[in-house]
Amino acid sequence: MSSTTAIKGFSTESGSRRADRVRLLAQPIAVVVIVGAVLVWAFTRDNDEIEAQSIQASVLLQKTWEHVLITLVVAAIVMLVAVPLGMMLTRSWAKPVAPVFIAIANIGQAAPALGVIVLFFLWTEWEGLWCAALPIAFYSLLPVLRNTITGIQQVDPALVDAGRGIGMSGSAVLLRIEVPLAIPLILAGLRTSLVLAVGTATLAFFVNGGGLGELVDTGYKLNRVPVLVVGAVLAVGLALLIDWLGALLEEYLGPKGLS
Template identity: 80%
Template structure:
């Protein structure tokens, strides 16, 4: 029995150490790789087309546009999915919860490019918001589903205890149910953000900017350095967003679940 307990403790400790090591190593590796690729792109002997796309100002502009799209998507997803998910866990709204989950599932099941192009054709707009809104719809499901599952997974005894000390239904939701659902909500948000970063490379189809412009230019004009640099920056941004989501899960999750 002693051996079994020792093994369990060692496994748990090793798992925690591995997670901490990953949180330290992942951003460092990403920064080193991205810095090396950007330095290579800027310092190599570029032709006129490559020089037009591979300069510090252009790379910063494309990365900033990509980051803005991701942040805007995150704000919309959290602002819509968390309140909607909380409402759909109330007893009077539960019968319609499958309808909203089905709509969100359709948004994610459909090809991302198709969602963006259909929204463009429907509105006849282009630019930043024509990229952000369809991407937000595409990224909605993980946060909505995890909010519902997280709240529904709260121990009913805790809810009864809250009501027993005189809490209103709203107080129980905000002081007991939502705080305990935070780990699942953050896990869903982490997934949504990674989806948003990847899908944002398609924003250039509707003049939304982002790193997709570099990738498209490099592909169409057969400029491999431009293509590689845009792709590495997009991958690096996705990995950093994933790392940030992992950090948020550790920082904002209940201490007892860490």
Template identity: 85%
Template sequence: MTTTTDVTGFSTESGSRRADRMRLFAQPAAVVVIVGLVLAWAFSRDNDEIEAQSIQAGVLLTKTWEHLVITAVVAAMVVGIAVPLGMLLTRTWARPAAPAFIGIANIGQAAPVLGVLVLFFLWTEWEGLWAAALPIAFYSLLPVLRNTITGIESVDPALVDAGRGIGMSSSGVLLRIELPLAIPLILAGLRTSLVLAVGTATLAFFVNGGGLGELIDTGYKLNRVPVLVVGAVLAVGLALLVDWIGAVLEEYLGPKGLS
């Protein structure tokens, strides 16, 4: 018995699965350790008045919270727009329109996000959370949209045929067969989108959107390296955590029976 389990343990598939599981535990642990060390260093050193204004628990928590809110709003918008749109664009009658929408999403991603952010501000004259979240959502829409379309289109046509053939309606096939089978790809897209969103949310302070970008900006403009480092490390930590959440979702939300 032991020999057989050992043999399967050496196969590449379970090997990479094991690596995945290792990462599932190691990644958040690493983030906590690094962020903890940096914060300990920042709090324990001799901060001057300007530094002390930024490096205090209340400010850091607010900025991190703002950053998280922007990310969450972006995620909600991306899922709410890209997944239904992707589902729609895989219907036979809408398929010709798919390249146009992919093209628009491509422009969103290809254009520098700072440019989109500023243009959007100049156009709407909005400030704050939504002025930041909308352009960032537009910027990070593409991975989810493209993966939703690819995911649904890569479902074996024989399954769609079987579903229709035994009397499922076309929306029944979409919701019970096509969408569940596309979920792994959609989640992979969402993970990419979210990492993009966390990164670009550091630019939200340009339109008064808050977030960790403010710390980085303060540290840079006033030449206070500890403030800059704390802001940057927190942003990186957040990105890694969001990526980890994406991995956990992929591990547990995907359809069963596929492996």
């Protein structure tokens, strides 16, 4: 009976691993095919003057790069803030204030993204990349913060005791045992944050932050469906590619032998 259960468990795990690998291969191919088909349709149709101004390679590349840049800046801010903060909040001396920081991060994600961006703009009177990236980072902070705390807290206490038993300091145990073992959960949180950031970055045009949201807004306001479709499909394709890259990071950067 136990051998049958083990075989079934092995089969299920192997099937899951195969499905993950198939998805890792199929997802970027699907994105390239769908985005490519939409771009071919947009460039080969008879566009009017307004549509032609937006549907040209230089404009699409510029808006896509602006979108990617916002996402990269948000990812850097989130990692530089959430991971050290999460590490700190797992220490015994900081645990009493951990609920306060988690509540603040929850507020950031629960609030409407557009409201957070506009309020930050009204407060700072900034415009451009940083006016979009900072509130979007606040909006995307929670998954990495929560997963960092959860990942460290789930480390086997016996491993922590073993590290201390061989003379390692508290910081050494944290950096050499707890954080490496928490990396899979941290990467999963980063993946979620990046997808949130890509989607929310479409709102950056409200504060002159650029991005693919400008194409979506132009197509909607001027009733130009091709411009709207191209902007939306590029944004969706970019989100799927970011999700795929996050899956690659989880697959290849996590500690080996834990799955």
